[in-house]
Amino acid sequence: MPEENETLQPVVSALAEGIKRQVQVVQDYAELSFQSLADVFTPPHYWADTLEQMDIIGVGSLPIIVLTGFFIGGVLVLQTASQFERFGETALTGDAVALALVRELGPAITALLVAGRNASGIASELGSMVVTEQVDAMRALGTDPIRKLMTPRVIATVLMLPLLTAVSDFVGLVGGFLVAYFTLRLGPVQFWTRAIHALDFGDLVQGLMKPFIFAFIISTVACFMGLRVKGGTQGVGRATTSAVVVSSVILLVVDTFITRILLWAFNK
């Protein structure tokens, strides 16, 4: 028995060390996120940097959001139409597209696209600044890098993602309508009336609340990955990949829980 214990000892201590490291990472992330939030309420504020980031994240992401939103709406119609046709209820296509887009696909796909485009950009930019000692230089000049670099990116993402989601939802519905019009011969009045009436207050709240939470996850994870880069340019590459993968996975997991809570809250 003592021999067995001796064999297990290194395995157990390595496991404990691994868990400790992961807990430390979560703690560091929580601390950094809290700090970036707290900085919103105290001066100095870097409004010019925030506006610049809003332009990069919001306006910069608009083309891909419009393109993908349009085609997702179209694909949704194609996929659901064949099912509804079996029951002779093609008019329900408008309901299906509106509910799927506003409640779920709009927020989730927009967030995933922004994660792919902006989380990678934020992580690589901040990571490069860390490895070239620009972040240390900022600290040496008496400026808080969290306040100057992270907070503007978090504010900008949180403000822009809900707007991008709204655009994506609308363009998706337009895409859905055009496909329904040309393939199912569904009239505009029929499509839009059903699409708008299918949605109630709870759906809109759900669809516009999720982007705020997703934006916070994407921006804080991206900044965290960028600011803790180690190991030169290779480290920047790793941080960029991690920022996209981790933020995408977290936001999809969180999405499940938020959806459950919101469905419960609106008695759905």
Next chain:
Amino acid sequence: MTPVGRPAAPPDQFSEPVPGAPLVSFKDIRVGFDSGDVLNGITFDVWPGETKILLGEGGSGKTLLMKLAAGLLRPDAGNVIVMGQDISDMPEKDLLNFRRHIGFVFQEGALFDSMTVADNVSFRLDEEKVDEAEIETRVREALRFVEMEPSMEKYPGELSGGMRRRVSIARALVDRPPLVFYDSPTAGLDPVTCQTIITLILRGRDSQGVTSLLATQRVQDAFGLANFRFDKTTGHIVRDSPNEARAARIPARESLGIEEQHLKESDARSSPVPPTNVLVLRGGKIYFEGAADELLHSSDEYLKAFLASAE
């Protein structure tokens, strides 16, 4: 880029040096990583007006000491006292305030690559909400000092390594801090550019009375700073000692990195010259501490080999 809501920097505990006390004091500093102790029991002081040169091989902990002195890293044990305040466990918020009273020149310059040269130099002044007109004057003055005024609208990516280092010196000196840390300012530069950088440091020291801690691998930098000074009246770099014997023993002028045309022997000092001392790090400890002359005359085998390696 200008922050909103920050009040003008008020006078604080770092504004005035403590009379009769060193400006920087390292007390029994220990720093270790997974691979072992990098610094083990380091104790030394930097007095007002002094230029302390940290010499040592790569990986001997010079940069680590510089970052500890600026509060960018914290020691595992021991205390770092700067301007009378123990910064070893000072909260980051107070450290940010402290760092507005020092200058730091990073090894590779660490310029903000998305900003122009002028914006880099004015960064601290912008943060402190200094009047726009004054910022313009001071930035031009600082860039003129390092002979980079014509490049003020360029981006760091358009500059050579030496030019970036010069801009970094201007950024560190623009607010006229009493204390400047130079982390290997000549590393990776050609000999001619090295001499330009050392000349600038000499001018900063002797014209602005800056106290400095300088880390370098180049013995030539140490002797350049110890044996030459900037003469404010003539505007030239002059040899600091009239002692011909000493002059004969120090490395050749070319290797010191001082421009020949600016070199003038001078018996009469026009201003008091701050002492320059050398500290050699080895194996995480201080191996030698004293004047450059003492280092030159040392009979220690390691120091002899170290000096010889620089020739």
